[in-house]
Amino acid sequence: MLENPDQLDEVTLNYTPPISVKKDTITYKVDAFTSGEERKLREVLKKLPGVEVDREGNVKVQGKKVTKVLVEDKTFFTGNSKLAVNNIPADAVDKVEVLDNYSEVAMLKGLEDSDDMAMNIKLKADKKKFVFGDVEAGGGIKKRYVIHPNLFYYSPKTNVNFIGDLNNIGIKSFTFRDYLEFEGGISKLLRDASGYFSLIKDDFAQYLNNQDFRENTNQFGALNIRQSISNSTDVSGYIIASNSKTQTETNTLNSYQNISTPFLEERMVTNSLDNFFTIGKITLEYNPSYEEDLTYNTFLKTTNSANNGLINTVSPNQDNRIQTISDIISFNLKQNISYSRKLSKDHTATLEASYNFQNDTPITEWLTNRQILQGLIPLEDDTMFNILQIKRSKSHDINVVVKDYWVLNNFNHLYTSFGVNASFNSFYNLDGQQLSNGSFNNFNTANFGNDFRYRFFNTFLGLEYKFQIGIATFKPMLYYQFYNWHTKQFDEQYSNDKGLLLPKFTAKVEFNNSEKLNFKYNLNARFPAINQLANNFILSNFNSVFRGNQQLENQLYHTASLSYYKFSLFRQFNLNLNTTFNKRLETIKTTTELNGIESFNTTVMFDQPEHNCNVSGTISKKVNKIRYRLGSDFSYNDFYQLLNDDTQLNISKSVSGTFGIETHFKNYPNLEINYTKNLNRYNANNTINTFENDRFEAILEYDFLKNFIFKADYQFDNYQNKSLNIKNRFDVANASLFYQKEDNPWGFEVSATNIFDIKFKQQNSFNSFIVSDTRTFVLPRIVMFKLSYKL
Structure with a gap:
């Protein structure tokens, strides 16, 4: 028999499946789903089965929100998905790993119940040890501009990331939601184990909550550095700075109801805001072995915001024009330490401790040529009424929690925790009238002005028993909380203490890796903020005065939730059902005495039950290259209002339904269509x-x-306020055309936003006695030409 020279002795197939599932981890090989023309990570993620990305950059996988983003197993900035999704270049991504029930400490996996979901971005080999990224710059008519550099460097020991953004086209790199997520990272143990205590409302947060504006200029920069000192020690840090100038305008029709003579108020508000903040964090991570883990971080935040606003209000009882000038300076320091150690085969211990210092100094002026709040504030006659308010608030908070995880056997665990929370707070306000002759009319003669001290201590002991029966895992928990608080206002002092038993319960039924049922129940206690306790008068706004109540205690409410999800990556099917129920047993209610548009408000303890229920669900299925999605949401809320010595039950209901279709072609246009109906x-x-x-x-x-x-994207809204017979239709369209030749670093783009040049958006809202219909004015049509260069 002659040898055939063309015959192969052996054939080796090197094949990596595009998707692999191992317990809580899903790995996507992105090249199997992308065309190579994607520009940013968000466009890659949208093509992965079971992954959803919204316009802001929030990511969901199988219906569950991603709470942390890693790059090469290291946290990207603070883990916020928005910065990663909107800035990491698509061509740098090799794999995407999704880690459910994620724990930052490996030894606590399977011990602590984590609802976190992390996304780990694996880079292509040629992107490691090299600088990569892109720089975008553009200009448009009426002096519009954008400059947006993204630079990244990754090596086994050193990571450096820089994101910059300068524009006046309304792109906001940092929103109110981001601000909340960047609050310094108190650990899960500190959040969950103790009773809840809320601090004074952050005055700065309101300045980040504007999403629509007439003009907006942003200057944003973020730098993240991580250095591996040794195999067991990492040091990382980031600094984020933002300066924005914003002009806003709203026209609101307020319908005052639940009073003997209902009436309408027209209110026009313009604001010119200047916001600056810097956030920085340094973290030391020491992990010498699987059995020991230490993390320490220091977090700093400084803010400075100024606002110049104008309020025009017209109603049957008042026709006025008020100028508002405010300035807020804030400083926040947080230090957290977390230590975990495996003491033996059966015992693991954790220590969590934090210190938080907050200092806020808001100053506000109201200027008008007509008297306001007559009978509530002691104004003196003057040609112009200049009302001044100075506030100062400070807080020191110390929290320590120790927890022992005892593994009795594979199916039974016993956890014990002990903790102490201590808070020392002060609140001061001065309200008065600056007279044109140079003198000052201090409102303290009418019981205005607080100099309030508040000490709060919470000591608790918790016991948790976790056991597994078949496919079900149960964990009943019981916490004994002992609270002691002391208040002082001038020479008046008040002390109290209370002990509470707060049960919790969780149950999880895991039919398989892709089908789970979860139930949670908590009995919660929430204590008042210091400004709710300060019992002298304070101006809240140009038309309201507030007085706290030193006798307030804790709110008490039940919370229960049930969720079910089922998915199949191979059948491209996803089902999510969620329901939550809250029953408030004891609440802190605001009582209001209303006179026209002006009000006096204070707080009282209220023991009538109030309820809230929400039911939502989504189902999606991909057939060939088309994904179909159906979603629905229903909410019910009943609550009491205390208005003009009358107690009334209010009920709100809302229901919405969404049907969507999305195509997933590689070589043809892709279209996503959604229709949503909302009823309130x-x-x-x-x-x-x-x-x-x-x-x-x-x-x-x-x-x-x-x-x-x-x-291109297009949105059409048909809005109706049937009670006031208000109808409005508006549509928004944006489009862009991008050109980049293969293997050429230069790219060119023409874009247009608000193509139809709509002037405003319309929405409704309500509280205890006002139903509002608001027009918010938006940026005009903007046409831009942009150049980009890929490193």
Whole structure:
């Protein structure tokens, strides 16, 4: 037999499946789902089965929100998904790992119950030890501009990331939601183990909550550095700085209800805001072995915000024009330490400790030529009424929690925790009138002005028993909380203490890796903030005065939730059902005495039960190249209002439904279409207010001629306030065309936002006695030409 020279002795197939699932980890090989023309990580993620990305950059996998983003197993900045999704170049990504029930401490996996989901971005080999990223710059008519550099360097020991953004086209790199997520990272143990205690409301946060504006200029920079000192020690840090100038305008029609003579108020508000903040954090991580883990971090935040506003209000009782000038300076320091150690085969211990210092100094002026709040503030006659308010608040908070995890056997665990929380707070306010002759009319003669001290201590002991029966895991918990607090206002002092037993319970039924049922129950205690306790008068706004109540105690409420999800990566099927229920047993209620648009408010303990319920669900299925999605949400809320010595039960209901279709073609245009119907009904004092909104959305993306990418999105809203017979329709459209030749670092883009040049958006809201219909004015049409260079 002759040898055939063309015959192969052996064939080796090197094949990596595009998706692999191992327990709590899903790994995507992104090249199997992408065309190579994607620009940012968000465009990669949107093509992965079971992954959703919204417009802001929040990510969900199988219906669950991603709470932390890692790059090469290291936290990217603070783990916020928005910075990663909107800035990491698509061509740097090799794999995406999704880690459910994520724990930062490996030895606590399986011990602590984590609801966190992490996403770990694995880079391509040629992106390691090299600088990569891109720089974008553009200009438009009416002096519009954007400059947006993203630079990244990754090596086994050193990581450096820089993100910059300068623009006046309304792109906000840092929003109110980001601000909340960047609050310094108190550990899960400190959050969950103790009773809840809320601090004074952060005055700065309100300045970040504007999403629509007439003009907006942003200067944003973020730098993240991580250095491995040794195999067991890492040092990392980030600094984020932002300066924004914003002009906003709203026109609101307020319907005052639940009073003997209902009336309407027209209110026009313009604001010119200047916000600056710097956030920095340094972290030391020491992990010498699987059995020991130490993390220490220091967090700093400084803020300075100024606002110049104008309020025009017209109502049957008042026609006024008020100028508002405010300035807020804030400083925050947090230090956290976390230590975990495996003491033996059966015992693991953790220590969590934190210190938090907060100092806020807001100053506000109201200027008007007509008297306001007559009978509530002691104004003296003057040609111009200049009302001044100075506030100072400080807080020192210390928290320590020790927890022991005892593994009795594979199916039974016993956890014990002990903790102490101590808070020392002070609150001061001065309200008065600056007279034109140079003298000052101090309102303290009318019981205005607080110099309030508040000491709060919470000691607790917790016991948790975790056991498994078949596919079900149960964990009943019981916490004994002992609270002691002391208040002082001038020479008046008040002390009290209380002990509470707060039960908790969780149950999880895991049918398989892709089908789970979860139940949670808590009995919660929430204590008042210092400004709710300060019992002298204080100006809240140009039309309201507030007085706290030194006798307030804790709120008490039940919370229960049930969730079910089922998914199949191979069948491209996803089902999520969620329901939550809250029953408030004892609450801190605001009582209001209303006179026209002016009000006096104070707080009292209220023991009538109030309820809130929410039911939501989504189901999606991909058939061939088309994904179909159906979602629905229903919420019910009943609550009491205390208005003008009258107690009334209010009920609000809302229901919404969404149907969507999304295509997933590689070589053809991709289209996403969504239709949403919203119905809202508010019943107060036998007066029913009904709102409806129909929304249609269409998003188109088309990669053509190899080098071109066309994107367009369109949104149409049909809004109706049936009670006031207000109807409004508006539609928003944006489009862009991007060109980049393969293997060429230069890219070119033409974009247009608000193509139809709409002037405002419309929405409704309500509280205990006001139903509001608001028009918020937005940026005009903007056309830009941009250049980008890929490193």
